[in-house]
Amino acid sequence: MLTILGLATMSKRRPMEAVNLRKETGGEPRYRAVFDPSKPAQPAQSVRAIRDIRYWLTLPTVADLPLPSAGRSATEVVDAPAATTSGVLPPTSNTGGKCQRTGATAFETPPDYLCPVELVLDDGQVKIVTVRAQGWGDDLAHVDQLTFSVHEDTCHVIAGHRMVSDDDFIATMSWKLEQIFGFGVCSKRPKGMNFYRDTWVLGQEDVCYGNLSFGGQRNTMCIQLTAVGCMAARSGWEKRLYDFLDRDAVNPRLTRVDVAYDDFAGEYNVDLMYSDVQAGLFNCGGRNPFVEKRSDWDNPDGSGRTLYIGKRSNGKFCRGYEKGREQGCKTSEWFRVEVEFKNIDRIIPLDILLNAGAYLAGAYPAFERFRGKKAPERITTIIKEAEHALDHYLHYAALQVGRLVNYMRDVAKWSESTIVETLARPGVGFPQRLKLANISADLGNRSFVHDYAHVDYDFDEFVRPKHVEPEVELPTTKEGWKAFCRANKTTLFDLGVSGI
Numbered sequence: 233m234l235t236i237l238g239l240a241t242m243s244k245r246r247p248m249e250a251v252n253l254r255k256e257t258g259g260e261p262r263y264r265a266v267f268d269p270s271k272p273a274q275p276a277q278s279v280r281a282i283r284d285i286r287y288w289l290t291l292p293t294v295a296d297l298p299l300p301s302a303g304r305s306a307t308e309v310v311d312a313p314a315a316t317t318s319g320v321l322p323p324t325s326n327t328g329g330k331c332q333r334t335g336a337t338a339f340e341t342p343p344d345y346l347c348p349v350e351l352v353l354d355d356g357q358v359k360i361v362t363v364r365a366q367g368w369g370d371d372l373a374h375v376d377q378l379t380f381s382v383h384e385d386t387c388h389v390i391a392g393h394r395m396v397s398d399d400d401f402i403a404t405m406s407w408k409l410e411q412i413f414g415f416g417v418c419s420k421r422p423k424g425m426n427f428y429r430d431t432w433v434l435g436q437e438d439v440c441y442g443n444l445s446f447g448g449q450r451n452t453m454c455i456q457l458t459a460v461g462c463m464a465a466r467s468g469w470e471k472r473l474y475d476f477l478d479r480d481a482v483n484p485r486l487t488r489v490d491v492a493y494d495d496f497a498g499e500y501n502v503d504l505m506y507s508d509v510q511a512g513l514f515n516c517g518g519r520n521p522f523v524e525k526r527s528d529w530d531n532p533d534g535s536g537r538t539l540y541i542g543k544r545s546n547g548k549f550c551r552g553y554e555k556g557r558e559q560g561c562k563t564s565e566w567f568r569v570e571v572e573f574k575n576i577d578r579i580i581p582l583d584i585l586l587n588a589g590a591y592l593a594g595a596y597p598a599f600e601r602f603r604g605k606k607a608p609e610r611i612t613t614i615i616k617e618a619e620h621a622l623d624h625y626l627h628y629a630a631l632q633v634g635r636l637v638n639y640m641r642d643v644a645k646w647s648e649s650t651i652v653e654t655l656a657r658p659g660v661g662f663p664q665r666l667k668l669a670n671i672s673a674d675l676g677n678r679s680f681v682h683d684y685a686h687v688d689y690d691f692d693e694f695v696r697p698k699h700v701e702p703e704v705e706l707p708t709t710k711e712g713w714k715a716f717c718r719a720n721k722t723t724l725f726d727l728g729v730s731g732i
Contacts, residue, residue: 372589
């Protein structure tokens with residue numbers, strides 16, 4: 233029965249037919265696979281030569297190819313080696329994209345005074361070590377802002393014993409920071425910063441020198457110093473911080489360092505800086521940087537112009553601005569150049585604390601013009617800021633109470649001393665930018681948490697004190713023994729007492 237059904241099924245299938253997919257008619261010409269005397273003879277193909285490694289080693293590399301000389305375009309024909317028959321250099325890569333180079337400076341090799349670029353492996357990622365200049369620029373700039381992190385085990389090394397509570401960690405680090413900078417932790421903020429659980433204020437609340445954050449983030453402590461904190465710290469703090477991070481700190485890491493150069497005379501200004509950008513002197517790696525202008529450049533009003541080079545999200549960011557006019561003096565020529573280094577795809581060496589100017593000089597080719605110059609003394613910068621701040625406050629004070637003072641002096645016939653005593657506000661301190669704590673940490677708050685949070689510790693954390701039974705005073709009278717038995721729920725017989 234199965235055989236009959238199988239035959240019936242096979243008989244219903246569609247028979248296979250040859251399908252002419254090419255739609256040929258049969259009259260098309262056919263290519264002959266045999267010798268045709270009517271066609272010219274083709275030259276015989278030569279046998280492919282076998283090339284060993286010695287042949288490939290003799291070929292020129294990309295580094296050996298000549299670069300276009302100054303004044304010639306990148307598309308000009310250059311003298312290629314014998315292996316290049318076309319006379320035009322091949323592209324170095326086929327990744328696409330365009331790179332617009334301005335002038336011949338983009339093709340020049342890095343200056344001789346720059347250290348070679350060094351790549352390191354950090355946490356499984358290849359990072360660039362920040363480049364510095366060799367032989368000059370060490371005293372060109374100063375550290376204007378700083379952020380670094382250390383592991384919490386650093387506090388164990390500082391104290392010489394192990395700690396548990398957060399207050400112990402903060403008190404220990406506050407004590408060490410006072411030794412380095414001249415100020416420690418004064419109070420705690422309501423909320424944490426930089427993705428840490430808790431944050432404390434360094435210095436004093438009204439003049440913040442920085443912040444200390446702790447809690448989470450792989451058990452690290454983050455210390456951030458503001459520009460005011462770097463300026464008010466005791467002289468020589470860079471060397472003391474370098475020794476601490478190099479010798480005592482566990483897993484130290486600089487996450488942000490701002491270096492600044494001040495030109496009080498205005499020899500280098502924002503217009504010259506923008507001219508250097510157009511000349512390609514801020515190009516690094518052959519790419520034009522991102523440039524942004526702030527304030528009114530067409531019609532400057534004295535509020536100060538700013539030029540940003542790069543992006544804040546990158547590991548290197550430069551800004552130049554009219555510092556004096558930003559401080560309130562519309563006629564000041566004070567110009568400041570700042571370079572912000574961050575540990576984004578790069579390593580910031582500890583040496584930047586000691587030679588900040590060398591790293592500023594090595595940041596961009598445009599800073600070659602600063603060769604031979606030095607950073608001004610810290611006290612000069614402080615005095616300059618105080619002068620501009622005083623002019624700023626006097627200007628707005630005259631706008632607010634100038635007419636009232638005229639009336640009090642001319643109409644009410646008040647004396648100058650009476651006017652001053654009437655307008656003065658005792659007990660409220662000085663304006664924010666004129667507070668003495670901005671000048672030096674020794675003139676500010678001197679009350680820190682480690683001064684009243686000292687706790688004595690046992691050197692061996694695993695030793696437990698022996699349990700000592702308290703001494704019990706036994707009664708001497710019959711009534712006393714009865715009360716003792718009732719209190720301890722026992723009897724004289726159980727205690728072995730008799731003869732009472």
